Amino acid sequence: MSTLLEMxxxxxxxxxxxxxxxxxxxxxxxxxHAICGENGAGKSTLMKVLSGVYPHGSYEGEIxxxxxxLHLKGISDSEAKxxxxxxxxxxxxxxxxxxxxxxxxxxVARNGVINWPxxxxxxxxxxxxxxxxxxxxxxxxxxGVGKQQLIEIAKALAKDVRLLxxxxxxxxLQENDSEKLLDLMLxxxxxxxxxxxxxxxxxxxxxxxxxxxxxxxxxSVSTMDKHEITEDRIIRDMVGRDMAHRYPExxxxxxxxxMEVANWSVWHPEQTGRQVIKDVSLTVRKGEIVGIAGxxxxxxxxxxxxxxxxxxxxxxxxTVKMNGAVVDCSTVTRAINSGISYVTEDRKALGLIxxxxxxxxxxxANLQGVSLRGILDKRRESRVAEDYRKQLAIRSPxxxxxxxxxxxxxxxxxxxxxxxxxxxxxLxxxxxxxGIDVGAKFEIYTIMAExxxxxxxxxxxxxxxxxxxxxxxRIYVMNEGxxxxxxSRAEASQEKIMGMILKGEGRAA
Amino acid sequence: MADISxxxxxxxxKKELGSALxxxxxxxxxxxxxxxxxxxxxxxxxxxxxxxxxxxxxxxxFLQNGHIIILALGMLLVIVSGHIDLSVGSVAAFTGAVxxxxxxxxxxxxxxxxxxxxxxxxxxxxxxxxxxxxxxIPSFIVTLAGMMVFRGATLWLLGGQNIxxxxxxxxxxxxxxxxxxxxxxxxxxxxxxxxxxxIAVQFWVGFRARARDAEFGLAPEPMALFLGRxxxxxxxxxxxxxxxxxxxxxxxxxxxxxxLTLLYAFFTENTTTGRRIYxxxxxxxxxKLSGIRTDRLVFLCFVNMGVLAALAGMExxxxxxxxxxxxxxxxxxxxxxxxxxxxxxMTGGSGKIVGVVIGALxxxxxxxxxxxxxxGIEYQQMIKGLVLLIAVIFDVYNKSK
Numbered sequence: 001m002s003t004l005l006e007m008x009x010x011x012x013x014x015x016x017x018x019x020x021x022x023x024x025x026x027x028x029x030x031x032x033h034a035i036c037g038e039n040g041a042g043k044s045t046l047m048k049v050l051s052g053v054y055p056h057g058s059y060e061g062e063i064x065x066x067x068x069x070l071h072l073k074g075i076s077d078s079e080a081k082x083x084x085x086x087x088x089x090x091x092x093x094x095x096x097x098x099x100x101x102x103x104x105x106x107x108v109a110r111n112g113v114i115n116w117p118x119x120x121x122x123x124x125x126x127x128x129x130x131x132x133x134x135x136x137x138x139x140x141x142x143x144g145v146g147k148q149q150l151i152e153i154a155k156a157l158a159k160d161v162r163l164l165x166x167x168x169x170x171x172x173l174q175e176n177d178s179e180k181l182l183d184l185m186l187x188x189x190x191x192x193x194x195x196x197x198x199x200x201x202x203x204x205x206x207x208x209x210x211x212x213x214x215x216x217x218x219x220s221v222s223t224m225d226k227h228e229i230t231e232d233r234i235i236r237d238m239v240g241r242d243m244a245h246r247y248p249e250x251x252x253x254x255x256x257x258x259m260e261v262a263n264w265s266v267w268h269p270e271q272t273g274r275q276v277i278k279d280v281s282l283t284v285r286k287g288e289i290v291g292i293a294g295x296x297x298x299x300x301x302x303x304x305x306x307x308x309x310x311x312x313x314x315x316x317x318x319t320v321k322m323n324g325a326v327v328d329c330s331t332v333t334r335a336i337n338s339g340i341s342y343v344t345e346d347r348k349a350l351g352l353i354x355x356x357x358x359x360x361x362x363x364x365a366n367l368q369g370v371s372l373r374g375i376l377d378k379r380r381e382s383r384v385a386e387d388y389r390k391q392l393a394i395r396s397p398x399x400x401x402x403x404x405x406x407x408x409x410x411x412x413x414x415x416x417x418x419x420x421x422x423x424x425x426x427l428x429x430x431x432x433x434x435g436i437d438v439g440a441k442f443e444i445y446t447i448m449a450e451x452x453x454x455x456x457x458x459x460x461x462x463x464x465x466x467x468x469x470x471x472x473x474r475i476y477v478m479n480e481g482x483x484x485x486x487x488s489r490a491e492a493s494q495e496k497i498m499g500m501i502l503k504g505e506g507r508a509a
Numbered sequence: 510m511a512d513i514s515x516x517x518x519x520x521x522x523k524k525e526l527g528s529a530l531x532x533x534x535x536x537x538x539x540x541x542x543x544x545x546x547x548x549x550x551x552x553x554x555x556x557x558x559x560x561x562x563x564x565x566x567x568x569x570x571f572l573q574n575g576h577i578i579i580l581a582l583g584m585l586l587v588i589v590s591g592h593i594d595l596s597v598g599s600v601a602a603f604t605g606a607v608x609x610x611x612x613x614x615x616x617x618x619x620x621x622x623x624x625x626x627x628x629x630x631x632x633x634x635x636x637x638x639x640x641x642x643x644x645x646i647p648s649f650i651v652t653l654a655g656m657m658v659f660r661g662a663t664l665w666l667l668g669g670q671n672i673x674x675x676x677x678x679x680x681x682x683x684x685x686x687x688x689x690x691x692x693x694x695x696x697x698x699x700x701x702x703x704x705x706x707x708i709a710v711q712f713w714v715g716f717r718a719r720a721r722d723a724e725f726g727l728a729p730e731p732m733a734l735f736l737g738r739x740x741x742x743x744x745x746x747x748x749x750x751x752x753x754x755x756x757x758x759x760x761x762x763x764x765x766x767x768x769l770t771l772l773y774a775f776f777t778e779n780t781t782t783g784r785r786i787y788x789x790x791x792x793x794x795x796x797k798l799s800g801i802r803t804d805r806l807v808f809l810c811f812v813n814m815g816v817l818a819a820l821a822g823m824e825x826x827x828x829x830x831x832x833x834x835x836x837x838x839x840x841x842x843x844x845x846x847x848x849x850x851x852x853x854x855m856t857g858g859s860g861k862i863v864g865v866v867i868g869a870l871x872x873x874x875x876x877x878x879x880x881x882x883x884x885g886i887e888y889q890q891m892i893k894g895l896v897l898l899i900a901v902i903f904d905v906y907n908k909s910k
Binding site for chain 2: 296308309331335336344350351355360364365371373376488
């Protein structure tokens, strides 16, 4: 095997920060090379150097590509060389068709007039290669994220890709779509396309990668061959310490029943007659962490949001009891007053005001807690925010820092601060560790364990089964808007959960 | 990138200092721009043997631009909440016409006319806010419609004629002066007294804010910068006050403007409702999921805008001593321009009352200066347009750094 890409001694500094420090990366022709590292370790910066976002001259070190030094002036330069990067946030235009997206920027055209029949025909060919059967005229925005991801890859193939870079390609995908994508990667590898995958998910890396380079704090720590790869070693290299315990120790002795949801049914807000949540009943005890497992799109978020102030759906039926008494949680404020909090899965779009500082985000849901007759006490406000910043170890120079400048883990802690300040009895956490690196995940788990210790109840919605198994006292399994099973800590296993989902599907049909 | 710098505390601290300075740079820059513009006109007019900073002109800057400041205060809230109101010029004209009709045709006393006018404005604001807030019709569309509807309504009510003149009670809304309560007369001792207090308060508030910044762990502004700015503002206040005292004293309009400005500054920065409006503009969904009734706040912003438009409309009508079908044309653009010159964000969620008032004063000083210079209206428009563009470019450039 010969070398396709060699990056030597790459150092990139920004005013005041050394983002990359002497990074070395070697990618062989035809391999799938994984890059791992915590958020902020410098993976994205490295890929921006490689794809020409940071042009030659703005960094130190050299890049040898296909045996010759590579001097890129911009992205179009790197694309011309067959280096194509697919970003986490997909770069498709949602209102245009697949074919239009496919050739955006280099249309199949003569003198500016597009030859649509040919464009469609070619699109169809590329779609087939990635296993899609959608018509080329389909509007991209109406397809699922998984299919959009495949369209991005088809687009890359159409550009004659030689080195395909996928930045956390499965972050937004559910399990079976992820599987499909990984299979496609292996297929492309068989066809000789060299690939770089950036991922947090260790099981994926183990499945597709030939070699792994771990990056920590802007330097490349190690490169391993396939047979050397073990989860523990990757984690150790990523965080720079042994992570014997990925989940904090906690005593599993829940108290009295705190929240009871009975016969909860919700209908879709727009499509009349479509029932999204079907007769769900569940209980949560004091000091208990209860998991809700299930595939994405199965109604978990909708369940949580409908309970939290009817923030989702219409035609709500059923009751919510707290400490044995029926409570009114028909608006967000009433739900908060009943002692329920909901930490959304999409913290940037739904949880935070990114352009505002930590302090303003912290008090947003409980401004009356820092005011008297509608007048804010700013001194008290910043003291409150400062307390939570210390308690949850939010890493920032102060509470006046805008949250947009924080890393994912610290942003999540700000969201948690906001809800803790409402003093909730039940915290519903929707994908609390999504997009958070390994070290910060452990901190979030520790906070959850402490909250349970204080006697609060936690409902944890997650697509990552290992964390449900690691954290929960009890797990409900959801499918197609129904609870299809319940497993105690002792009974629960990944196989059992998957089994229930599959059987549940049979029953729902 | 950002997430790396956060973990390296030193560089992040530096960044925060930068952003804190950046935030003040905006305000300081605006203030300097205002001073520079005043200086420019003073010098240019001097060369022409005309005076600029004479008591009559200073009084007129406030009298003739009071309506822009009033509208801009309401417009800031609307823009912070993520919307826009294009109808304020027409609403001002219409409420002015209503006031004229009540006052002249029905001979109502001013103490009934003025509250009724404000109620009409509030109702119009409510009518528009209802569609924006509860039906989610884009505010651009709703208020564009309102702009046409209320212009038409003004024509209809006035029958194409002017209505006027008014009794002296209504006129005092625009032309009154605070009498010298100390009985000196000239200079107006009361005006001097008020100005002295205002300057003292400026220093007190400034130092208190500094102390609080330090307590909150905010990077303190360099002392020289702080003193420089406070001195400039104090000198400006003293000069204006001195001139006014030797003219006719404090104009009523100016008192109203100062009170409204302080009220809105306090409201936006120190009340829960004010804070929530920023949250709605910053991220409506997150605000909603935090228990904030976003619809109602947007609705109230429009009601407030309607009331202020009515106040501005009656003030202008009183000043001109007649309600005219063409009144208020272009007011909305002046108000919106002031808000953006004042540093508000186009997408909502940020902007300060102080900035907006300085923005409106810049517009006002330019209007007056260019008029005295005898610059044609065509060039005035072009210059004002370019100033707006430059101010926003300055903002965007600062943020991108």
